[in-house]
Amino acid sequence: MPGTKISRLVGVAMIFGSLLGTAFASNAAEPNLNLSDEERTQANKIFFERCAGCHGVLRKGATGKPLTTDITKERGYDTLVAFITYGSPAGMPNWGTSGELSESQIDLMARYLLNEPQTPPEFGMPEMKASWNLAVPPDKRPTKKMNDWDIDNLFSVTLRDAGQIALIDGNTYEIKTIIKTGYAVHITRISANGRYLLVIGRDARINMIDLWMKEPATVASIKIGMEARSVESSKMKGFEDKYAIAGAYWPPQFTIMDGHTLEPLKIVSTRGMTVDTQDYHPASGARGKPQSSKIWTRVGDQSSRR
Ligand code: HEC
Numbered sequence: 001m002p003g004t005k006i007s008r009l010v011g012v013a014m015i016f017g018s019l020l021g022t023a024f025a026s027n028a029a030e031p032n033l034n035l036s037d038e039e040r041t042q043a044n045k046i047f048f049e050r051c052a053g054c055h056g057v058l059r060k061g062a063t064g065k066p067l068t069t070d071i072t073k074e075r076g077y078d079t080l081v082a083f084i085t086y087g088s089p090a091g092m093p094n095w096g097t098s099g100e101l102s103e104s105q106i107d108l109m110a111r112y113l114l115n116e117p118q119t120p121p122e123f124g125m126p127e128m129k130a131s132w133n134l135a136v137p138p139d140k141r142p143t144k145k146m147n148d149w150d151i152d153n154l155f156s157v158t159l160r161d162a163g164q165i166a167l168i169d170g171n172t173y174e175i176k177t178i179i180k181t182g183y184a185v186h187i188t189r190i191s192a193n194g195r196y197l198l199v200i201g202r203d204a205r206i207n208m209i210d211l212w213m214k215e216p217a218t219v220a221s222i223k224i225g226m227e228a229r230s231v232e233s234s235k236m237k238g239f240e241d242k243y244a245i246a247g248a249y250w251p252p253q254f255t256i257m258d259g260h261t262l263e264p265l266k267i268v269s270t271r272g273m274t275v276d277t278q279d280y281h282p283a284s285g286a287r288g289k290p291q292s293s294k295i296w297t298r299v300g301d302q303s304s305r306r
Pocket of ligand 1: 046047050051052053054055063064065066067071075080083084088089090091092093095109113160161183184
């Protein structure tokens with residue numbers, strides 16, 4: 001694209017190169033590492049929405065490699081641009097060639113990664129509510145199963161880099177449908193009633209899929225943070241699917257949602273608390289606690305793996 005930073009820089013490099021010899025040309029293409037406030041805001045938005053789920057909010061790496069400045073500086077601007085543009089077969093999406101990011105956004109992200117990591121943004125009730133989408137309210141959902149799927153023998157397969165799941169018949173291996181989700185779905189859970197599928201991406205986006213619909217699809221979705229790994233619906237007797245819970249790495253908190261709509265009800269911070277005293281519901285703990293502490297253990301287990 002004419003007029004973009006990269007082509008302008010290349011143009012400048014070529015002029016200097018022809019005047020002063022090639023040794024100077026590479027210096028002329030040094031990127032400007034100072035980001036304006038506006039650029040920093042845009043880069044933060046792109047990073048925390050689209051990159052942090054795989055690279056970690058502090059850029060220390062997860063599914064994706066660490067992107068701390070000791071590494072990015074060694075790679076250099078041109079390599080970063082190429083990586084972000086073309087991706088790699090090892091799981092880095094091709095943001096440029098897929099058209100997801102423009103040339104100038106990629107230039108910005110390469111310069112951003114050469115700067116020290118920024119403090120990740122908070123994600124509280126206003127942000128959650130804004131991200132919450134109740135596509136099909138409970139009273140608009142079927143009252144019995146409307147399809148001939150064998151939902152007791154169904155695989156939910158994470159299509160990691162596409163940000164999708166495939167639902168595959170366990171008898172025939174037929175792909176029944178593909179559903180858009182968060183990035184790199186980490187956990188899939190079935191509701192107590194066997195009807196809903198809950199999936200959570202590493203970017204903390206939860207999808208609730210109704211397997212009773214004629215064409216099973218997302219009936220509710222929400223983003224509960226910037227980076228997360230696990231979701232579960234309440235299974236305890238008397239509380240079946242009343243609530244859903246999801247734990248986030250960032251911000252360090254868990255969120256309790258309505259089990260049928262994913263409406264966020266309560267956010268509990270886990271910042272600065274020890275495992276022993278994270279007693280989020282002491283008054284009626286006998287009911288709420290076993291389920292939540294079980295989930296928390298699971299989140300912990302996964303964090304040691306990834
Ligand atoms: C779906 C997961 C995923 C997402 C989302 C993702 N990356 Fe990556 N990224 C990876 C993986 C995996 C690698 C390592 C690939 C390899 O080694 O070939 C990687 C590698 C990279 C590298 C090269 C690191 C090195 O050591 O050379 C850069 C730069 C990078 N990613 C930037 C980004 C940016 C910027 C974004 C957001 C716009 C992003 N990534 C989003 C998975 C991801």
